[in-house]
Amino acid sequence: MTKVTLTVNGKTVSGEAEGRTLLSSFLREGLGLTGTHIGCDTSQCGACVVHVDGRAVKSCTTFVQDVSGAEVRTIEGMANSDGSLSVLQQAFQDHHGLQCGFCTPGMVMSSAALLAENPSPTEAEVRHYLEGNICRCTGYHNIVKAVLAASGQDVSSVAAE
Incomplete structure (x- = not known):
């Protein structure tokens, strides 16, 4: 297990992750951000897309350790600051x-x-x-x-x- 630190939707978060832990799993299971969906686990469907340092990334084939230190934005972070839809x-x-x-x-x-x-x-x-x-x-x-x-x-x- 390795410590992973990310900035997710503007908040710094840390957690422990195995080397094989996918970003999608870390977001959903580790952080409870279930808006990132997992449809295929093969990077084919796009349901898992998040932004990593401003780039669209398929999180079901991205290891969380590979993006440690990055800024991640999920669908939960897309709304306006008052909670209204973007x-x-x-x-x-x-x-x-x-x-x-x-x-x-x-x-x-x-x-x-x-x-x-x-x-x-x-x-x-x-x-x-x-x-x-x-x-x-x-x-x-x-x-x-x-x-x-x-x-x-x-x-x-x-x-x-």
């Missing part, structure tokens, strides 16, 4: 970018990383960026619409299903 989260709600909600934390985290890199992406750029995230419910149209709306763009021409 612009992106509100756009997902307003544009029905979620159904069952299982993929939503990873979609929001990936979308936030995209918007940090490219504040005004095209529809094609959003679709390309989210290729590493699987949604079995929505057909992606409303997710794309939500991301574009969060970027301040007109979404009236984006097809919805």
Whole structure:
């Protein structure tokens, strides 16, 4: 066991972890941050995406020891300081970018990383960026619409299903 220290959602946390402990497990089991979902354990579905030092990372294939000392942001850290939904989260709600909600934390985290890199992406750029995230419910149209709306763009021409 090794001591691991991270800054998670703005708070410094420490804990003991085995070398094989995944960041997703540390967040969920060690810190009780269950918003980070585990869908595949193979880095295929994107439900586990968190930000590590500002970069989108699939936490189900990242060892927590490898990111010790890093700043980690989870879906729990995406809301505004008053607890209200962020612009992106509100756009997902307003544009029905979620159904069952299982993929939503990873979609929001990936979308936030995209918007940090490219504040005004095209529809094609959003679709390309989210290729590493699987949604079995929505057909992606409303997710794309939500991301574009969060970027301040007109979404009236984006097809919805």
